[in-house]
Amino acid sequence: MSEFDLPRRLAAEALGTALLVATVVGSGIMAETLTKDVALALLGNTLPTGAILVVLITILGPISGAHFNPAVSLVFALRRELTPREALFYVAAQIAGGIAGTMLAHAMFALPLLDASLKMRTGGAQWLAEAVAAFGLVATILAGIRFNRAAVPWLVGLYITAAYWFTASTSFANPAVAIARSLTNTFSGIRPTDLPGFIAAETCGAIIALILMSWLLRESDKARAVLKEARP
Amino acid sequence: MSEFDLPRRLAAEALGTALLVATVVGSGIMAETLTKDVALALLGNTLPTGAILVVLITILGPISGAHFNPAVSLVFALRRELTPREALFYVAAQIAGGIAGTMLAHAMFALPLLDASLKMRTGGAQWLAEAVAAFGLVATILAGIRFNRAAVPWLVGLYITAAYWFTASTSFANPAVAIARSLTNTFSGIRPTDLPGFIAAETCGAIIALILMSWLLRESDKARAVLKEARP
């Protein structure tokens, strides 16, 4: 479908996830270094993340689709827009890119390249928050593609801007990013032992969104009949 | 008019209002938890609300029109773009969705699901502010639809971003959201007893906007004559 061969699509997924994670982790380090007000630190974490998402999805989307997120690749595999083999390669590229992003952020801030997080993020409320975060992200992507494909980079950037604040977990919503963030003991970190709960919750939220949006976005019988006549 | 059947339109109204309220209430809880500076808390409440409005109106607008607001549905009913029956169903879906949104936000932050607000918001200045807030919202929507329909999600998101700060009431501008916010005793709450004043003021503001914009946006006689000739 893409005019780009698989190696370049995987490079785009790895590069995009790396820059996304470098932004999340790097801006978190910058923010907590500069202020003691945690709301201000979260703002200094939110705006760069939302902004870079618009950029990365616009410039890499035409190459790989700009998933940067195993939950999103899973949804596209379930929709048969990605083969299982492609999806596996995508996920591997995303995880590798994400970890490289953490290392890059640490190197720029003169920190040890990898450092397991001690920040506890667990419990039912946090898991619900992650499920909601991933639900909203996938719903935004699927309806955005249906109704206004050109706006998708903006929609995702704005959605994550909101979700950083309205979900109690600050909206990871992305298993590859969660893994990469388990390797930084800074503002945006998560304990490695808390990863399974987050990843499971994100996957559930994504699948629920796929099911709900399949119903909500389905062409109606009437519309299909009209379209059928219109198509020769 | 919409290719979508009524059940899905109502689902879109309920889902959109739920996510809107979850954002307003959730980001308010996040903000007041993280900082003691109320201006910063309001900023942490404003940006997510403006951002999610752009997203929700873009992705759900093609299904239901993305009112999420009984005052807006009333305006469209008065313009005969919604039957009275549809409008009633819309309002019911908005109120139900809004309350679900409060419950969702509370669940994510591990709070009791519903908790009546104690925050007093009443008096002539507050009611004027709400009337202005709803006036501006409806004027934005009606003129936006007339001149640049594709921009409406952005216009509404930006308008509310401004109105959170320039109206003394932080711009509820929405009876369904006001009801939902009466059930949270957090940053964004409003005492249930203060609801009637807010809802009456919002309705007045919306109707004044409808009247004023009907005059301001009316095609001139000359333009109508030109268009009449142009149309066979």
Place this chain on the structure above:
Amino acid sequence: MSEFDLPRRLAAEALGTALLVATVVGSGIMAETLTKDVALALLGNTLPTGAILVVLITILGPISGAHFNPAVSLVFALRRELTPREALFYVAAQIAGGIAGTMLAHAMFALPLLDASLKMRTGGAQWLAEAVAAFGLVATILAGIRFNRAAVPWLVGLYITAAYWFTASTSFANPAVAIARSLTNTFSGIRPTDLPGFIAAETCGAIIALILMSWLLRESDKARAVLKEARP
């Protein structure tokens, strides 16, 4: 040129200037009420102003051109896109609308409707800042119209967002808004005695921009020749 008659164009100028001033003054009151940090207050003043400009220019621009600013109307009069008579009516509508905006903001915040400002804003550096602010605004509008008319609301909103911070005067850049702001003794006020200096500086900046951009944007001889041949 506009399909709208003069009364409605003047109503659009008055309404737009009123809502613009209500936003500037109202968000200033809100901000200084909520925080002691002046940078945060300026941020709470900047974001609503930038946001409402995008909205107001989009929804009222097709009616009146959305000047909301005597310096801008002067520029269009000098470019002969507005007759002197129209320009005078525009300026009167802008000043009247601006004063109404201050009164509206005060009423919403339960303050006396009008209250002369005591905030000193004078001296060569401030005047330079106002000249630069108006220069940039007019340059943005003229080049925006030439190259990307649909983007002008965004360009003006973003320009003012920047100019609030990079000019030492926080960028009034607008004689009608300056007059309206002389009548509020709050965050955004200016002493009435400081008005002449501001208005003179803004007018100078606007005219310099008109001259410079006339040269910079002029079609080259070659381009004109090509266009001449292309036009029958």
Place this chain on the structure above:
Amino acid sequence: MSEFDLPRRLAAEALGTALLVATVVGSGIMAETLTKDVALALLGNTLPTGAILVVLITILGPISGAHFNPAVSLVFALRRELTPREALFYVAAQIAGGIAGTMLAHAMFALPLLDASLKMRTGGAQWLAEAVAAFGLVATILAGIRFNRAAVPWLVGLYITAAYWFTASTSFANPAVAIARSLTNTFSGIRPTDLPGFIAAETCGAIIALILMSWLLRESDKARAVLKEARP
């Protein structure tokens, strides 16, 4: 290629770089004057810079390409879209404009026109940060031009908004701006002796981006074959 002659293209480069630097330096002065919280000051520096970039690239891009940056002009010279002579003139205009921008900001804030910075910015981590900043900027520009040219002003503005926070150096990413910022002893300054390291790092980052994106964006053989057939 441009319909504009070289003098006007150079004027656009000088004017744009001057206003960009005036924004960076001026908003830095405003911010550090108004608050003691450094994160808030950085936010007050970030938002104006991102906003003015969108404006300047939109209004001056059609004249000169809106590089405002010797590293970007170098990349376009290497791509043979600028002759070496044009590139040299561009760089001279950018440096002269940048210095004028610092002087303008100082004059508006009633400071001595030029004042060498004492702020140390050096060492391997800072240089890595600058290389990453310039890499991301050039990658954004090249892919943006390829896939969505109209969005480039937004992409650059958003990229720099993010890079101010995720790079440890707050993302100068521009040798002409760095030179201009060495002449202000305020928030955004850099010691003149630290310039060579920054400029070298930025140049390296830009060239690496050119190489990587040339591979990533290359039309595939298949696509080229299809296009070849399509073109007569």
